[in-house]
Amino acid sequence: MPPVISVERLRKEYRSFKKEAGLAGAIKSLFKREYDRRVAVDDVSFDIERGELVGFLGANGAGKTTTLKILSGLLYPTSGKVSVLGFTPSDRKDDFRRQFSIVLGQKNQLLWDLPAEDSFLLLKEIYEIPNDDFQRQLSLLTDLLGVTDKLSVQLRRLSLGERMKMELIGSLLHKPKVLFLDEPTIGLDVVAQKTIREFIKTYNETEQTTILLTSHYMQDIETLCKRVIIIDAGKIFFDGALEKIIGEFSSEKVLSLDFSSPVERERLERFGVVEDWSPVSAKLRVARASISKTSAEMLAALPVHDLNIEEVPIEDVIRSIFASKV
Ligand SMILES: Nc1ncnc2c1ncn2[C@@H]1O[C@H](COP(=O)(O)OP(=O)(O)OP(=O)(O)O)[C@@H](O)[C@H]1O
Ligand SMILES: [Mg+2]
Known part of the structure; x- marks a missing residue:
């Protein structure tokens, strides 16, 4: 079977306008625009097989979020080839959209003013999830994460940890085959971190969902990931078994x-x-x-x-x- 995720010589440059100071600069830039370029991802290649739970590590600004956004089709690559479940993510096909999810720990995706259950109903429509499947999956997930009694509370009134649990539930209602988790435990207390960590582990084991996870908490990585990819200044620095890191470095x-x-x-x-x-x-x-x-x-x-x-x-x-x- 071909790998679920395949990344070949991926490169991403961000371009931003360079503007000179003052009015003269602003006027000049109307006629001749100059760009600042920043290479965020530089010649990155890796494959991930079905059911793998891979840790994606790197210092701040290493290029992790950029890579995950490209894998989700939220950003276009500058060059290189990316395939997820046989799709090119930047084509944004509906069939692809139905089969993956991305959770960004730094960003809410559910609606702030609504209770989570209302957002979930919206997702049910968007993903056209049959009623029975929806109810079954929802009660399974809320049980596992212990938030059944919080479903009707406005999202903004929930704690950070409860909100992240709701985000995770929202991302899994349509049973994606691939899940991108970008710092799902950021800022949470140790108890919430542990609940989420265990949830991810159980979910990956029972559903064989392919997961690519970033976290700055080593405990997450040690508990969850057999394999890690370390990225440094946009380039792959290490890709292999977690336990090999000790021997090598x-x-x-x-x-x-x-x-x-x-x-x-x-x-x-x-x-x-x-x-x-x-x-x-x-x-x-x-x-x-x-x-x-x-x-x-x-x-x-x-x-x-x-x-x-x-x-x-x-x-x-x-x-x-x-x-x-x-
Ligand atoms: N929209 C943008 N425009 C310009 N540069 C950007 C943009 N987003 C990210 N960058 C730059 O690209 C590089 C990689 O950023 P990215 O967010 O992928 O890093 P990261 O590994 O996720 O870091 P962190 O651990 O802090 O989340 C950084 O140098 C960042 O400043
Ligand atoms: Mg990031």
Whole structure:
């Protein structure tokens, strides 16, 4: 089967008018317009198979939202080939529209002054969802997200988390085969984040919906995504298994030690970077290449009662990738 999403050498430039200051500048620009160009997506290629839940990561301004908007047909690419479910999104065919959804965490799509249930009825008409299917899907989704009692409340009166849950429901009523989620947990408290995260996981598993997700919260990515695509300044920086990131980008490991009698912090410093210390336990970062040698030296020199070698948390690895790119 061909991939559900296929992106080939995608490029997107934003052009904006350059206007010189003052009236003279404004007049001049009437006759001769100059443009500022900004390359937001630069030669990006990837394929996503049916049922995959892929994390799309990158620093602010890396080009994630732009890519998702192109995949949804909201923006035209400057060049390159994009196919979603066999459609070219920018053709905006009705048949395509019925099979995907995009949720933008920074933007409400449901109507602000209406209760969610009214917006949902509107979506039912727009997508021509049969009554039974609509009722079944609506009650399934509101149950899973725990917002059944909020359906008749005006959207503007809901909390941020409740609103996002309604947005998710609205995006899934017509059972799309492909779902683009752009920061669905942004700004939410940890409880709401967790509910939404678990919902996405369950939904992806039961429905085999293909999902491309962006989030700045590593917990979302770690819980949900086996595969991640990292984009940096518009270019693909990494595409592969989440767990491979550690091996590829982390040059250190963490040594965790318990001591049978107190050890001063100063005695540890020559072995690595001391991250955490109490007289009877410590955590050190040690170069990956010299981990066995260092462990052996510490066992010989110190009253070590227990020793564990751990990987650097993936969140730290990704943060350091982004930090080194700024
Ligand atoms: N409408 C626009 N006109 C001009 N430039 C734009 C426009 N939208 C985005 N850009 C620029 O394109 C680049 C990519 O933006 P994009 O919104 O895709 O980033 P992002 O990865 O989604 O970032 P974030 O994590 O902050 O949401 C940025 O440099 C941004 O300033
Ligand atoms: Mg964005």
